[in-house]
Amino acid sequence: MRLTTLLAMAARVKLPPDYRHGVYRPWTAAAKANNPPGRRRKKVFVEPISKEDWKVFRGDTVEILIGKDAGKQGMVNQVIRARNWVFVEGLNTHYCYIGKTADYPGTYIAREAPLLLRQVALVDPTDRKPTEVEWRYTEEGERVRVSLRTGRIIPAPVHQRRDGIIPEQWKDGPKDTSVDDALDRTYQPSLKIFEEEILELQGIVEMRRAKKSYWY
Amino acid sequence: MAATLCRRFFGALRVSGVLQASPAACFPRLTLNLLHKNTTKVEPIYQCKFLHTTLSRKGLEEFFDDPKNWGETVVKSGDEWHAKHLRNKSNEDLHKLWYVLLKEKNMLLTLEQEAKRQSLPMPSPERLEKVEKSMGRIDLVIKEREVALRLLQTGHENPRPGEWRNDFLGRTYWYNAKEWPIPWYLNKKYNRRKFFYSPRVKHFIRLRIEQHLKKQARMKSLEKKKQLLLQKKFPHLAAQSQN
Numbered sequence: 001m002r003l004t005t006l007l008a009m010a011a012r013v014k015l016p017p018d019y020r021h022g023v024y025r026p027w028t029a030a031a032k033a034n035n036p037p038g039r040r041r042k043k044v045f046v047e048p049i050s051k052e053d054w055k056v057f058r059g060d061t062v063e064i065l066i067g068k069d070a071g072k073q074g075m076v077n078q079v080i081r082a083r084n085w086v087f088v089e090g091l092n093t094h095y096c097y098i099g100k101t102a103d104y105p106g107t108y109i110a111r112e113a114p115l116l117l118r119q120v121a122l123v124d125p126t127d128r129k130p131t132e133v134e135w136r137y138t139e140e141g142e143r144v145r146v147s148l149r150t151g152r153i154i155p156a157p158v159h160q161r162r163d164g165i166i167p168e169q170w171k172d173g174p175k176d177t178s179v180d181d182a183l184d185r186t187y188q189p190s191l192k193i194f195e196e197e198i199l200e201l202q203g204i205v206e207m208r209r210a211k212k213s214y215w216y
Numbered sequence: 217m218a219a220t221l222c223r224r225f226f227g228a229l230r231v232s233g234v235l236q237a238s239p240a241a242c243f244p245r246l247t248l249n250l251l252h253k254n255t256t257k258v259e260p261i262y263q264c265k266f267l268h269t270t271l272s273r274k275g276l277e278e279f280f281d282d283p284k285n286w287g288e289t290v291v292k293s294g295d296e297w298h299a300k301h302l303r304n305k306s307n308e309d310l311h312k313l314w315y316v317l318l319k320e321k322n323m324l325l326t327l328e329q330e331a332k333r334q335s336l337p338m339p340s341p342e343r344l345e346k347v348e349k350s351m352g353r354i355d356l357v358i359k360e361r362e363v364a365l366r367l368l369q370t371g372h373e374n375p376r377p378g379e380w381r382n383d384f385l386g387r388t389y390w391y392n393a394k395e396w397p398i399p400w401y402l403n404k405k406y407n408r409r410k411f412f413y414s415p416r417v418k419h420f421i422r423l424r425i426e427q428h429l430k431k432q433a434r435m436k437s438l439e440k441k442k443q444l445l446l447q448k449k450f451p452h453l454a455a456q457s458q459n
Contacts, residue, residue, distance in 0.1 A: 045449045163342050165295065174282065175320070176294040186306040193365060194358050197307045215377050215393045216400045 020044055021082035023114065046083055047118075055122060055133050055145055056086055059157025062120040063130040067092055073123055076157075077112065085114035126152050278319055279326045291339050296346035299353045303360075310354050317354070321347045384410040386417040386424075 024031040074088040097106030121130035124147045131147040145154040324344045331338040381391040447454040
């Protein structure tokens with residue numbers, strides 16, 4: 001096997017089929033400590049919700065229907081689809097000490113507990129009440145979430161890039177290509193292969209002829 | 217006497233400009249011995265007509281970032297190149313971009329290794345991911361163009377010829393052809409391989425098919441059992457599936 005393939009396989013976390021997803025992501029140290037290889041836990045049944053049917057995303061405002069903080073609204077912090085979990089910022093919390101050592105008692109913090117998808121509902125922006133939501137298509141063909149009670153479109157949450165760049169506020173650095181240069185179309189379709197074209201442009205004339213070989 | 221000699225020696229070297237104070241602000245333990253920019257370039261004796269070399273005199277500086285970014289914990293970087301933008305670029309542009317990205321990747325890998333050596337976090341490691349993804353996309357675009365051309369000219373997508381063949385155990389598999397210098401009837405190693413099976417193997421082919429069918433039936437019944445269990449746990453699913 002190629003070395004690159006082997007390294008790629010090692011980098012990817014291979015999970016057993018009966019892996020129980022927890023609050024920590026599988027590639028983190030805490031998850032690896034809790035789920036060492038060969039550990040088998042009782043099966044947890046997760047309601048199968050397809051990727052297309054998923055309605056709640058990070059940044060959405062939801063209201064909690066069942067639980068300690070029932071009736072309160074908050075922003076979704078994290079979503080774990082493997083368990084149909086939703087973490088709402090600051091709500092449904094329990095308190096614990098973290099960073100405990102032999103002499104230090106640890107910091108007392110509030111930690112959010114996960115909520116199932118059935119226990120939360122998206123909030124309608126018009127009357128700020130929880131509603132049932134459906135996926136529908138607009139006139140333009142865009143797929144949007146529509147509240148069934150009022151018929152208003154629930155806007156998608158602002159997607160923040162993982163590297164923290166806001167495209168509207170971006171200023172090009174010395175190594176960045178300008179927008180005009182990046183969008184400039186220079187491609188001319190031709191019947192030449194990439195290698196042939198480059199040889200031609202560089203003025204390299206290949207005088208060698210390949211020896212006859214047999215393919216079987 | 218030895219001390220004065222050393223001092224004069226160093227003075228002479230400083231005048232000629234060989235010794236240079238290394239601007240290693242980021243990595244204080246690392247010293248660079250960069251050649252001074254004014255040293256004469258030795259011209260090759262023979263004419264290099266067919267050789268294409270970069271006339272850059274920058275040398276080892278290109279393995280390191282802009283000195284302004286040395287010591288920073290966060291270095292801002294723009295968006296990566298996307299396939300839809302790369303498809304609009306000519307082959308020459310893609311060729312040049314590949315090498316620009318390669319040099320950037322080498323610089324980032326050097327930075328990563330040095331940060332590991334000094335047990336420090338690498339400043340903005342997402343840059344490396346962006347560069348690698350962009351390079352992968354360039355490769356993808358060039359492969360797409362090659363495949364399109366090959367389809368037009370030959371009707372095949374695969375660059376390597378092949379066919380379905382049987383092995384000595386009666387299994388049918390896709391055989392990828394190899395490039396040989398001699399024809400097949402002269403090739404002793406190739407002729408020793410058997411791409412046919414004896415009549416005794418037919419019985420075992422039947423058994424293999426049986427095995428495959430049994431496995432499929434087992435998987436199907438397992439799926440059905442799982443569905444029943446899920447419907448017991450989540451009764452509304454049964455109503456949904458009926459709808």
